[in-house]
Amino acid sequence: MTYPVPPGDDPSEFIQLLTPDGGRIQHPVYPLDVDAPTLLGFYRDLVLLRRFDNEATALQRQGELGLWVPVLGQEAAQVGSARALAPQDVAFPSYREHGVTWCRGVEPAQVLSMFRGASLGGWVPATHKVQLYSIVIGTHTLHAAGYAMGVQRDGNVGTGDPDRDTAVIAYFGDGATSQGDVSEAFVFAGVFNAPVVFFCQNNQWAISVPNIKQTRIPLYRRASGFGFPGVRVDGNDVLAVYAVTRVALERARRGDGPTLIEAYTYRMGPHTTSDDPTRYRTAGEVEAWKERDPIARLAAYILSSGAGDEAFLVEVQNEAEELGATVRQACHAIPDPAPETMFDHVYSEPHAQVEAERDVRLVAGEDVRALETLEKGRVPAGWIPKEGTTLEEVTFLSPLDIVSARGRARKLFNFEYTWEVYTPAHKRRWGYYVLPILYGDDLVARLDPKLDRTTMTLEIKGFWHEDDAPVKDPAFAGALAKGLVRFATFAGAQRLEYSRINPVGLRKAIKKSWGER
Numbered sequence: 001m002t003y004p005v006p007p008g009d010d011p012s013e014f015i016q017l018l019t020p021d022g023g024r025i026q027h028p029v030y031p032l033d034v035d036a037p038t039l040l041g042f043y044r045d046l047v048l049l050r051r052f053d054n055e056a057t058a059l060q061r062q063g064e065l066g067l068w069v070p071v072l073g074q075e076a077a078q079v080g081s082a083r084a085l086a087p088q089d090v091a092f093p094s095y096r097e098h099g100v101t102w103c104r105g106v107e108p109a110q111v112l113s114m115f116r117g118a119s120l121g122g123w124v125p126a127t128h129k130v131q132l133y134s135i136v137i138g139t140h141t142l143h144a145a146g147y148a149m150g151v152q153r154d155g156n157v158g159t160g161d162p163d164r165d166t167a168v169i170a171y172f173g174d175g176a177t178s179q180g181d182v183s184e185a186f187v188f189a190g191v192f193n194a195p196v197v198f199f200c201q202n203n204q205w206a207i208s209v210p211n212i213k214q215t216r217i218p219l220y221r222r223a224s225g226f227g228f229p230g231v232r233v234d235g236n237d238v239l240a241v242y243a244v245t246r247v248a249l250e251r252a253r254r255g256d257g258p259t260l261i262e263a264y265t266y267r268m269g270p271h272t273t274s275d276d277p278t279r280y281r282t283a284g285e286v287e288a289w290k291e292r293d294p295i296a297r298l299a300a301y302i303l304s305s306g307a308g309d310e311a312f313l314v315e316v317q318n319e320a321e322e323l324g325a326t327v328r329q330a331c332h333a334i335p336d337p338a339p340e341t342m343f344d345h346v347y348s349e350p351h352a353q354v355e356a357e358r359d360v361r362l363v364a365g366e367d368v369r370a371l372e373t374l375e376k377g378r379v380p381a382g383w384i385p386k387e388g389t390t391l392e393e394v395t396f397l398s399p400l401d402i403v404s405a406r407g408r409a410r411k412l413f414n415f416e417y418t419w420e421v422y423t424p425a426h427k428r429r430w431g432y433y434v435l436p437i438l439y440g441d442d443l444v445a446r447l448d449p450k451l452d453r454t455t456m457t458l459e460i461k462g463f464w465h466e467d468d469a470p471v472k473d474p475a476f477a478g479a480l481a482k483g484l485v486r487f488a489t490f491a492g493a494q495r496l497e498y499s500r501i502n503p504v505g506l507r508k509a510i511k512k513s514w515g516e517r
Helices: 036-061 075-082 098-103 108-115 139-153 174-178 180-192 219-226 238-254 283-290 294-305 310-333 339-343 352-375 405-413 474-490 504-516
Strands: 090-092 168-173 196-202 230-234 259-264 435-439 442-452 457-465 495-497
Touching (some): 036 075, 036 238, 036 310, 075 098, 075 196, 098 108, 108 310, 139 168, 168 174, 174 180, 174 219, 180 196, 238 259, 238 294, 294 310, 339 352, 435 474, 442 474, 474 495
Parallel strands (some): 196 259, 230 259
Antiparallel strands (some): 435 442
């Protein structure tokens, strides 16, 4: 049995070393001799990767992940290419390259942390020589080309030292080839002879757009227009992918420039877990590709060649089940990030503006945890409740869903409580970030504050009181002043601008409290 060659292609240009039924083929340009341990290692990678992927998909369906991008069907393309990388080579993935991260030693939990919303990446790129996932389609190909040009200028190409010469590989899908960024990356890589391999996983579908609506020619042939070679390989054949990628990487390290590899494969599952592929492709198409499964063909070859036996296959499957359980436990154990970590890694070095914002927001982040505890009916550790009542110091309501403030305000005060910023400008009744003010059990006024970070001035942009609000009562004036001073201190304000608050008696009380703080 031979792999069907895509229509209109020269069979000699379609590289395959392992047929779907496990038959071994030799290729004159891409010879490959692999020993039994290497074959068994490939098989282990493929099976464990699939189990990890299946477990992650299940975790997303059960609400443990916000999203998942399945790799089902594309395992050979990723494992074969990633195992061809030298330790010093650098990979630039898109968002589906779980097989690449697996081969580069990234822990599954580190990958899951991003899809769980617990991190912005999950691992340190310099440690594993694989960059963080790129969500925006195609942009990272430019990063890869630029990085490769940097490697070139650092003198780490063509030295003949196998531990020094470095290649870069960029992974992307067939849909990305329609993005201008990818063409620009091809231009720079070709013109500057950059040591980069562009690895396109042609899984036949750019979400719901088929290949036929993206290109008039096979994708690998595009490379010739940019001045470097292109090759199409059976993306479900881990041996062929390994052989072709190894040659392309060696070529890059020697200083012979870029290569475009089109791994002809198939996405067996959805584009992401938010996609329904049954809406745009047939069950028959999927069934036809199941017969070309990358794991089944390698298993057949391992058995027929004597490299392994049934006991080995069972052993790997048992290991895969253990991995699935480990991945699930690791996902549940991923800690929620502290709110202040949003300021980490914004710049490579400390930045004055970021540090100033961290100082202001740190208190807010800590208060969220306190509110969570209060919502559960407990007093937060180290929390000292404010003495007195809202008759002694007014309270500003904050629009936090966590304390159901919006629903309570509607029920108690018949007030549709939400930030005015989320309301169209022509429908706003008050200011931009209006805060309701409680005095006793009554909603008596609304305040629109804004912190000017350049001067750290809390500006009161607007103040509206109810008709029956006791604005001329000295007790209310004092309570408003205390509450406003507390709010300004919480925000980190160094100055307070309150000229828009009327009547004048309220301003006098605020001035007095601000001066005595």
